[in-house]
Amino acid sequence: MPERADKPSDEQLMNLLTGPEVEGALSTLYDRYSRTVFGVGLKLLGDRSLAEELVQEVFLKVWRSSHTFDSSRGTFSTWIYRVTRNVALDLYRKYARRIRPESNGDALMSASRDASPGPQESVDDSWLSWRISRALEGLSAVHREVIELAYFQELSQREISEQTGVPLGTVKTRTSSALKRLRVGLAGEDALREARR
């Protein structure tokens, strides 16, 4: 995800994790990535308290293992995704017998169900989820709002207008604009090609 020029990049923040500014740097990385880690964690583990544990462990690992991050070998987003995937697999193994699907979740790691994909397959799917989440996080708040209300809550444009108090015409314009921006973001995350498979 490209950063604005006046803000430190993820990679610059990683360099600060070994110095006195560790808390500010980690706090900013948390603000940028915690929703994605939590969302992908929910999708993988299907349980809110486990997803919370995942978030804690991931950001502690980001701090403890910051010296292993090499920006010449990949982006921070790719690196923290791998950390998230590994911690999720550890949690899955630890709590395997207890994990069950959430009613509104995909329960991708519910390996006990015959029709469900196994953990590795689920984790592979999670890379696509990760990049889509990052693309959504890259939208402005107003664009993300219309996408979430229109797609995930399945509200009509008129219902969105009534719920948010934004004029109907503006809601429609924002929806089209949000989808176009999302597509650009997804192309940046190289997620479109994979999603077409």
Add this chain to the structure above:
Amino acid sequence: MKCAEVQPNLGAFVLGGLEPDEAAEVRRHLASCRSCQDELPELEEASQVLKAAPPPTADPPSYLKDAILSRVRAEKLASSNEELPSSRDRGSKIRRFMIPTVVASALVAMAAIGILFGWQTESPVVTVQLIPTPELRDELQAEGEDYWGVAELHPQTFGNQHVELKLNNLEKPSPGSVYELWFVSGEKYISAGGFTTEGSEKTNVYLTAPPETPNYRTLLITEEPLDNEPAPSEKVILRGDVP
């Protein structure tokens, strides 16, 4: 309908958010307009990809960030303790816990975390009184000093427990050591994690205990050297039994 009227509607059209009559008008226009047809695939592609998106309501609870930063602070402190040269022999370590000090900033920060922590956990909460072992208590009383605490156990969905330790007058661990909370049942024990203190009058610590721990009815806080030994040391600082 003109292109200028249709194009703002295309996003809503591919997401199925238009009213039936509006959608029908867009469909009629698309049937005869190449320019608007060309706009559609990109929007449909983005819409299709959303199927693999994680749930959008995925906001982690607000206390998590404070809990993480608190752990970072504690581990940094433990690490700096490890680097300090020890000026005391092992026999003098226990006496150090009898010296109360106040670090107001740490108290305020940790108390704030505690409030948020409390909002997020599930009931019922079990409270365990933590007191020094009898041998230590005698020594503490002779010195006119004391330290004590309580552990609040917050059961979670899958049997794991959030543990909030409220400790009073417990000094920093010795250099190269941390405190560790154990759940004990007979000869079996499970660690809920290590921590350190600022040596303040009041210290709150937040840990997560594994799912097996509700069956372990004794809690110990020990002082542990940083040697990865997976068993409680003999240096028991506080002890309590689940009522």
